[in-house]
Amino acid sequence: MRYAMAVDTKKCVGCSDCVVACQTENKVPIGYCRDWVVEVMDGTYPQLEIEIRSERCNHCENSPCVRCCPTGASHYADGGVVLVTPDECIGCGACIASCPYDARYPHPDGYVDKCTFCLDNRVKKGLDPACVSVCPTKCMYFGDLDDPNSPVSKVLKKRKFKTLIPEAGTQPQLYFLI
Amino acid sequence: MKTNRRQFIKIGALGTGGIALAATTHNWSFAADLVKKYVAGDTAGQRTATYCEVCFWQCAGWVYKDEDGEIQKIIGNEDDPHCNGRFCPRGTGGIGQYHDEDRLKTPLLRTKENGKDVFKAVDWDEALDFIAAKMKGIAEKHGPECIALFTHGSGGAHFGHLLKAFGSQSITAPSFAQCRGPREVGFLTTFGDIIYSPERTDIRDSKCLVLIGSHIGENMHNGQIQEMSDAIDKGATIITVDPRFSTAASKSKFWLPIKPSTDMALLLAWMNVLIENGWYDKDYVERYTYGFEELKAHVQPFTPEWAYGITTIDPNVIRKTAKEMFDASPAVIIHPGRHVTWYGDDTQRLRAVAILNALLGSWGRRGGFYNPEKANVPDFPVPEFPTPKRTPTEAYEGKYNLANEVVSNGICDATIPTPDKNCSFKMWMVNGTNLMAALPNQKQTIDAINALELLVVVDTMPVEITGYADVVLPECTYLERYDMLRKSPHREPNIAVRVPAAQPKYNSKPADWIAKKLAEKLGLDAFFPWKDMEELLDWQLKEIGSSLDEMKRIGVKKFPRTYDDLYFAPGEDVSFNTTTGKIELYSTDMEAEGFDPLPVYTPHEEPAEGFYRLIYGRAPMHTFSRTANNPNLTDLMDENTLWVNPKVAKLWGLEAGQEVKLKNQDGIISTFAIKVRITERIRWDSVYMVHGFGHNNKKLSRAHGRGINDTELITNVKVDPVMGGTGMRSNFVTFITDIYSTENEKKS
Amino acid sequence: MKEELIISGRMNQFIDPTLHIWHWHIPLYLFLGGLSAGILFFAAYFTITGKEDKYPTAVKLAPFLTPVLLSVGLLALLLDLKHKTYFWRLYTTIRIESPMSWGAWTLMVVTPLSFVWSALNIKTLFPNWDWKYKFLYDLEAFFRKNIKPIAWILLIFSLILGVYTGILFSAFNARPLWNTSILGPLFLTSGLSTGAAAIVLLSRNHAERLTFARIDLMLIGIEVFLIIHMFMGFLASTQVHIEAAELFLGGPYTTPFWLFVFTLGLAVPAVLEMLELKKFHLPYWIAPALVIAGGLIFRFLMANAGQASRWLY
Numbered sequence A: 001m002r003y004a005m006a007v008d009t010k011k012c013v014g015c016s017d018c019v020v021a022c023q024t025e026n027k028v029p030i031g032y033c034r035d036w037v038v039e040v041m042d043g044t045y046p047q048l049e050i051e052i053r054s055e056r057c058n059h060c061e062n063s064p065c066v067r068c069c070p071t072g073a074s075h076y077a078d079g080g081v082v083l084v085t086p087d088e089c090i091g092c093g094a095c096i097a098s099c100p101y102d103a104r105y106p107h108p109d110g111y112v113d114k115c116t117f118c119l120d121n122r123v124k125k126g127l128d129p130a131c132v133s134v135c136p137t138k139c140m141y142f143g144d145l146d147d148p149n150s151p152v153s154k155v156l157k158k159r160k161f162k163t164l165i166p167e168a169g170t171q172p173q174l175y176f177l178i
Numbered sequence B: 001m002k003t004n005r006r007q008f009i010k011i012g013a014l015g016t017g018g019i020a021l022a023a024t025t026h027n028w029s030f031a032a033d034l035v036k037k038y039v040a041g042d043t044a045g046q047r048t049a050t051y052c053e054v055c056f057w058q059c060a061g062w063v064y065k066d067e068d069g070e071i072q073k074i075i076g077n078e079d080d081p082h083c084n085g086r087f088c089p090r091g092t093g094g095i096g097q098y099h100d101e102d103r104l105k106t107p108l109l110r111t112k113e114n115g116k117d118v119f120k121a122v123d124w125d126e127a128l129d130f131i132a133a134k135m136k137g138i139a140e141k142h143g144p145e146c147i148a149l150f151t152h153g154s155g156g157a158h159f160g161h162l163l164k165a166f167g168s169q170s171i172t173a174p175s176f177a178q179c180r181g182p183r184e185v186g187f188l189t190t191f192g193d194i195i196y197s198p199e200r201t202d203i204r205d206s207k208c209l210v211l212i213g214s215h216i217g218e219n220m221h222n223g224q225i226q227e228m229s230d231a232i233d234k235g236a237t238i239i240t241v242d243p244r245f246s247t248a249a250s251k252s253k254f255w256l257p258i259k260p261s262t263d264m265a266l267l268l269a270w271m272n273v274l275i276e277n278g279w280y281d282k283d284y285v286e287r288y289t290y291g292f293e294e295l296k297a298h299v300q301p302f303t304p305e306w307a308y309g310i311t312t313i314d315p316n317v318i319r320k321t322a323k324e325m326f327d328a329s330p331a332v333i334i335h336p337g338r339h340v341t342w343y344g345d346d347t348q349r350l351r352a353v354a355i356l357n358a359l360l361g362s363w364g365r366r367g368g369f370y371n372p373e374k375a376n377v378p379d380f381p382v383p384e385f386p387t388p389k390r391t392p393t394e395a396y397e398g399k400y401n402l403a404n405e406v407v408s409n410g411i412c413d414a415t416i417p418t419p420d421k422n423c424s425f426k427m428w429m430v431n432g433t434n435l436m437a438a439l440p441n442q443k444q445t446i447d448a449i450n451a452l453e454l455l456v457v458v459d460t461m462p463v464e465i466t467g468y469a470d471v472v473l474p475e476c477t478y479l480e481r482y483d484m485l486r487k488s489p490h491r492e493p494n495i496a497v498r499v500p501a502a503q504p505k506y507n508s509k510p511a512d513w514i515a516k517k518l519a520e521k522l523g524l525d526a527f528f529p530w531k532d533m534e535e536l537l538d539w540q541l542k543e544i545g546s547s548l549d550e551m552k553r554i555g556v557k558k559f560p561r562t563y564d565d566l567y568f569a570p571g572e573d574v575s576f577n578t579t580t581g582k583i584e585l586y587s588t589d590m591e592a593e594g595f596d597p598l599p600v601y602t603p604h605e606e607p608a609e610g611f612y613r614l615i616y617g618r619a620p621m622h623t624f625s626r627t628a629n630n631p632n633l634t635d636l637m638d639e640n641t642l643w644v645n646p647k648v649a650k651l652w653g654l655e656a657g658q659e660v661k662l663k664n665q666d667g668i669i670s671t672f673a674i675k676v677r678i679t680e681r682i683r684w685d686s687v688y689m690v691h692g693f694g695h696n697n698k699k700l701s702r703a704h705g706r707g708i709n710d711t712e713l714i715t716n717v718k719v720d721p722v723m724g725g726t727g728m729r730s731n732f733v734t735f736i737t738d739i740y741s742t743e744n745e746k747k748s
Numbered sequence C: 001m002k003e004e005l006i007i008s009g010r011m012n013q014f015i016d017p018t019l020h021i022w023h024w025h026i027p028l029y030l031f032l033g034g035l036s037a038g039i040l041f042f043a044a045y046f047t048i049t050g051k052e053d054k055y056p057t058a059v060k061l062a063p064f065l066t067p068v069l070l071s072v073g074l075l076a077l078l079l080d081l082k083h084k085t086y087f088w089r090l091y092t093t094i095r096i097e098s099p100m101s102w103g104a105w106t107l108m109v110v111t112p113l114s115f116v117w118s119a120l121n122i123k124t125l126f127p128n129w130d131w132k133y134k135f136l137y138d139l140e141a142f143f144r145k146n147i148k149p150i151a152w153i154l155l156i157f158s159l160i161l162g163v164y165t166g167i168l169f170s171a172f173n174a175r176p177l178w179n180t181s182i183l184g185p186l187f188l189t190s191g192l193s194t195g196a197a198a199i200v201l202l203s204r205n206h207a208e209r210l211t212f213a214r215i216d217l218m219l220i221g222i223e224v225f226l227i228i229h230m231f232m233g234f235l236a237s238t239q240v241h242i243e244a245a246e247l248f249l250g251g252p253y254t255t256p257f258w259l260f261v262f263t264l265g266l267a268v269p270a271v272l273e274m275l276e277l278k279k280f281h282l283p284y285w286i287a288p289a290l291v292i293a294g295g296l297i298f299r300f301l302m303a304n305a306g307q308a309s310r311w312l313y
C-alpha cells in the first residue's frame, strides 16, 4: 500500500478551503497550518500564466525528516504516510530543518506537527482526507498507488504531472498535475 | 435626539452600565463553559443541520461538535444541490463567526454622558420598549410608512414580516441596486424572467462559458465554481473578459484583457459578428424572438474593428471567440454576472448579454440557462397585512419604474428631507448589512442617518453601521438559531432547514425572537401566532409532507418537478412573460420608459493624468466586510492589498509591500494605508483591491485598520436611470506615499 | 515578471520568510561541544603518547573546563527543545541515521568521562583534596589504573564529537549551505583549533604555549583550505548552492564572515602566532582569544545563514 495525493493545478483556484478545512478537522490551532497555497505567476501583461498549488507534507518515500529524528517520533506509518508521535517528540526541530518543503511546524504544545494525510481520523475510516473532500473544484485526488483503480492512480495514468524539488532525492508522494 | 448631530461612537465609549453588564456576561459564559464540560456528555460526532449564512448561496451543511461539546467544524450536506457536500472556504471557516470574541454581546442604547454620546448596555426589555415607543410615536406623527428596513440575509424574513404587520412595505436590500439589479431587469425586459439566486446557469453541461467581469474562482459562489470545474474537466472553452488577469482568466482558453468600462462595445461587436456570419440559431430566433431585424440593422456598424479602437481587443480574437460561442451553441453561456452595478448603463449592458444568449439560443437549453423551480411551501396563516398609504417606490417618485425590487439608495436619498418631499423616512431598521461598506457615497448615507429619528441596527458584530445606531441589537449567529426554510429555485425543487447547534452566546438573540418580542410590544401579537420557530417550521413542513423531526435528520429535502420543463422541448411553443410574449431583442418596456430599446455604447469617464481607475472584487476567503474579523478566515487573509502594474510602480517608485494611502478624484483620502502588491495581473490604467477591508471600528481586534475600505473612495456614483443601480467603477485614485503627513493633513 | 507568493496558510513564524527554528542555543551548543572536543582530544592524545608532564596544561588543567562547557552546552540544548519534559526520549533509542541521536549519545559518553578526567586531576587545582569516602578512593584508583584505555576512548569520542558538530548541519540536505560534507572536517578542525587556543590561554609554560601555537597555526591552515574548498564546491554546484554561497559572497553574511571569522578569527591570529614563533613578543593571549571568538561567531553565522538558505521551487 502506498498512499499518495495529486493536485490538479489546472483546476485549483487557490481558494484555500483546503487550509481552513484541515484546521477545523484536525484542530490545528489558529495561527498555524498543515497545508498552504502557492501561486506562481509568470509573464508580462497580457501574456500571463498562473500555476496554483495546494501544498503540504509530501510524505516522502525517502524522507530526511524521519532519518534525522533522534527519538523515532517521526516515522513511516501505514501506506508510507509519515507521522509524528507527539509523546516521543522532544521538539528539537531537526526534522523542521531537514524538510526541503518546510512542511512542518512546532505545535504550541511543544511537539512538531504536520500533515498526516488524515490517516487515523479519516482515511482508515474510508473517508478522503479533509482537504480533498472539501475542495470545491474537486481538484485533489487521494488513494493507494498500489491500487490501479484508486482515484490517484487513475489520474496519474491519464495526466502529466510533476513533483516538487525532485533533485532533493526525497521521492515525494504529492503529485501536481500540469 | 432628532436635533443632535449623531456622533460615531468609538471604542471605550461604553456607558458605566455596560461595564457592569459585561462583567456578569463573562461570569455567565464561564458557568456555561463548566456546564458544557460536565453535563454535555458524549458530543463527539453529533451533528446539526444548518444552511450557511456567510454568503447568500445558502449551502446546506452539518455542524459537528467535538468531545467537549464545542462546535468544531461545518461540512456540506451531500444531498444539497447548492453545495454537493462541499462548502467553500468561507462556509468552512464560518465557525469563526460563532467563536469570535469581538461579537456584540448585549443590547446597547445611545445615551449622553458628559455631553458625549455613549452606548449603555441595557437588557432586551428596555431596548425593545424604547424602540416600540419610538415606533408608535413615528407612526402617529408621520405614518408607519416612514419606517424602512434595510436588510441582507435570513433575518430579513422576520423583520420584514414585522414591518409589514406594522404597515410599511419599505423593505430593501443592497443585493439589488448595489448588486444583481441590472441583470435581473436586463433579463426581465428581454426574457420576461430573472436569473435568480442561485443563478439558473447550466454551467456543468456548458461547452462554452463566457465570463464578463464575473470572476468565478475568486467569487466563490459554490455551485458556480463547482460546475465551472466540472465544465473544465469536460473540456469546455472558457472565455474571460476582464481588465485584470483574474483566476478565471488563468483557467481560460481566451482571456480578453479589456479596457475597463468598454464592455458594451465588445458585446455589440460580438452581435455584429454573429449576425453578419449567420452564426446564430435561426430557428430559435425566428420562433421565439421579437425585433431581430431592428437588432440586425442596429449592430451593423459595430464591427470588431470599431470595437478594437474602444476595447483594445484584437478584432481577430473577437471573431474567433464569437465562432467558439456559436460552435458550442446552444450549450453556451454568456454569463450575466452578479455584481453588475459598474458604470450606470448596466441594465443596458446586461440587455446586450441577454440578447447574445438569445441569438445563440441558450435560454431554456441544456448547457445554457435552465428553468428553475422552487418548492411550494405555504406560509403560516396570519391576518392580512394593513395596506400602507404609500408604496416604497413613491419615495423615488417617477424614477426606476422598471426596478423589480426596492432601491436601497432610493430610500436613502428620500430620507434626506427636501422642501419638495412630503414625507421622508424617520426611522431605519438595519439588519445584517453594514451600510458603510455596502452603499457607495458614504456622505449621503451619513446625511440620511443624521436626518433619522431612530436608527436600530441588528448585527452580530460591532461594525461601522452599529456606531451610528441609537439602539444596537445583538443577533446570535446562524449557528445558534432557527430561521425560515431555505427554498431557493433550482433544477429540482428543494428545501433546507437551519437548526441551532448551540445556545446563543452572551446575551444575543435570534432575529425571529427579536421580531416577535417587538411585535408583542407593538400590539401586533396576532401576526405572530406561533409559539416559536419549532412550531412554525413544523407546521409548514407538515403541510408539504415532512416534519421538523425529519428535516433535523436529513437537513435537505428534494421534491419532484411539477412539469418536465427544465429545458424547452424541441420545437416547443413557448410564451414569454414580456409585452410581446416573445424574447424581446428589441425591448418594448425600455422603449415605453423612454430608454434605448436596443443597447447602445456610451463612453465613460477616464482617469485624469496621474490617476488610476479603482476596481475591486472578491477574495475567495472573505465575504464583503462581514468576515474581516473572523479568526479562521483572517488566518488565511488579514488585509487587502493594492494591485499595481509594475510600470506604474516604477513610475511612482513604489516598492512591493510599501504602504500607501489613496486619494480619489474628489479629494477623499483613505482612512488607512494599504500595502502595494506589484503584479502584472492588473492593467496600467487601473488599480485593484478586494472589497470588505479597512474597518475603522476598533472593537474589531483583527480587522481594525487592516487595508482600505474601497467604499469610502467611491464617491462618484453613476446611477442607472433604468433601475437605480449604483455604478461604482467610475472612481479614480492616486497614490499618497507619505502616509504619515496625510494624517496630519486630514486632521487640520 | 515572475511573482511567487504564498496565498494563504504557512502563517508559521518559524518557517517564513526563512527558517529560524534554531536561535542561539544550537550554535552555542555546537561551539562548546567543539571546544570541549578539542581540549579533550589533546589531553587524551598527550596522555596516550606519555607526555603528561611536558604538557601539564593540556592534560591536566584545561580539561577542568570541559565538564562545565559540556554542561552549559547540554543546558543550551535542553532550553532549545520545545517539548522539554520529553527530553529523556533521546535516550530510549539509538538512531544511527540521526546526527542528533548519536550526538546525544556521544555526549552521554564524553560528558561523564570529562568529569572523571577532572576528578583524576583534582589535586592539581586543590592539592589538599580529600575524597572522604573509601569507595571514592577505590574508584579513583580504578580509573587511574585504566587511564590509557580511558584516554583511548576519550580520543575517539572527542573526534566523533568534533565531527558531529559539523555533521549535525551537513545532514540537512534541505538547507543548501549546510549540504556539504566538508562541514564535518571543518567544524572538527575549528573545534581542535579553539581547543588548542584555550590551552595556550591557560598555559603558564612558555614551551607548551609555543607548541600549541604551532599546532593552532597548522589547524588554521587546514581550516582556511577547507573553507576555500567549501565555497569552490558550492560555486561549482547547482543554482541553490551557488545562491547559498552568495550569502557569504556579496550577500548579507559577507561582512561578518570575512571580517570577523576569516580576518580576525583566522588570518590575524595566524599572523600573530607566526610572529610569536619568530620570537616577536606580543601579549600572548590576543591570538587565542581571537581564535575562540572567531570559532564562536563562525558557528552562529553558519547556523543562521544555513537557515536562510533554501531550495526554490
Ligand SMILES: Nc1nc2c(c(=O)[nH]1)N[C@H]1C(S)=C(S)[C@@H](COP(=O)(O)OP(=O)(O)OC[C@H]3O[C@@H](n4cnc5c(=O)[nH]c(N)nc54)[C@H](O)[C@@H]3O)O[C@H]1N2
Residues within 6 Å of the ligand: B053, B152, B153, B155, B174, B175, B178, B179, B180, B338, B339, B431, B432, B433, B434, B435, B437, B438, B439, B440, B458, B459, B460, B461, B463, B475, B476, B477, B478, B616, B617, B623, B624, B625, B626, B627, B691, B710, B711, B714, B728
Ligand atoms: N464598494 C463596494 N460596495 C459594494 C460591493 C463591492 O464589491 N464594493 N458589493 C455590493 C454587493 S454585490 C453586495 S451583495 C452588497 C453586500 O452588502 P452587505 O451584505 O451589507 O455586506 P457586509 O459589508 O458584509 O455587511 C454585512 C453585515 O451583516 C452582519 N451579519 C453577518 N451575519 C449576520 C447575521 O447572522 N445576523 C445579522 N443580524 N447580521 C449579520 C455583518 O456583521 C455585517 O455587518 O455590497 C455591495 N456594495
Ligand SMILES: Nc1nc2c(c(=O)[nH]1)N[C@H]1C(S)=C(S)[C@@H](COP(=O)(O)OP(=O)(O)OC[C@H]3O[C@@H](n4cnc5c(=O)[nH]c(N)nc54)[C@H](O)[C@@H]3O)O[C@H]1N2
Residues within 6 Å of the ligand: B055, B056, B179, B180, B212, B213, B214, B215, B216, B218, B219, B220, B221, B241, B242, B243, B244, B246, B258, B259, B260, B261, B262, B263, B337, B338, B339, B340, B342, B615, B616, B617, B618, B619, B620, B621, B622, B623, B624, B688, B729
Ligand atoms: N468569495 C466571495 N465570493 C462571493 C462574494 C464574496 O463576498 N466573497 N460575494 C458574492 C456576491 S453577493 C456577488 S454579487 C458576487 C460578485 O461577483 P462577480 O459578479 O463575479 O463580481 P464583479 O464585481 O462583477 O467582478 C469583479 C471583477 O470584475 C473585473 N472588472 C472590473 N472592471 C471591469 C470592467 O470594466 N469590465 C470587465 N469586463 N470586468 C471588470 C474585476 O477585475 C474583477 O475581476 O460574488 C459572490 N461571491
Ligand code: SF4
Residues within 6 Å of the ligand: A007, A011, A012, A013, A014, A015, A016, A017, A018, A019, A037, A054, A134, A135, A136, A137, A138, A139, A140
Ligand atoms: S480547496 Fe481546492 S481549489 Fe481551493 S485552494 Fe485548495 S486545492 Fe485549490
Ligand code: SF4
Residues within 6 Å of the ligand: A056, A057, A058, A059, A060, A063, A064, A065, A066, A082, A098, A099, A100, A101, A102, A103, A104, A114, A170
Ligand atoms: S515533505 Fe518534509 S516533512 Fe514531509 S515527509 Fe518529506 S521531508 Fe518529511
Ligand code: SF4
Residues within 6 Å of the ligand: A068, A069, A070, A071, A072, A073, A074, A084, A088, A089, A090, A091, A092, A093, A094, A095, A096, A111, A112
Ligand atoms: S522535533 Fe520531534 S519529530 Fe522532529 S526530529 Fe525532533 S524529536 Fe523528531
Ligand code: SF4
Residues within 6 Å of the ligand: A021, A022, A023, A025, A026, A034, A035, A056, A114, A115, A116, A117, A118, A129, A130, A131, A132
Ligand atoms: S491530508 Fe489531512 S492533514 Fe494533510 S493537509 Fe489535508 S486535511 Fe490536512
Ligand code: SF4
Residues within 6 Å of the ligand: B052, B053, B054, B055, B056, B057, B058, B059, B083, B087, B088, B089, B090, B091, B092, B220, B221, B222, B223
Ligand atoms: S458559497 Fe460558501 S459562504 Fe456561501 S453559502 Fe456556500 S459555503 Fe457558505
Ligand SMILES: [Mo]
Residues within 6 Å of the ligand: B175, B178, B179, B180, B338, B339
Ligand atoms: Mo452581491
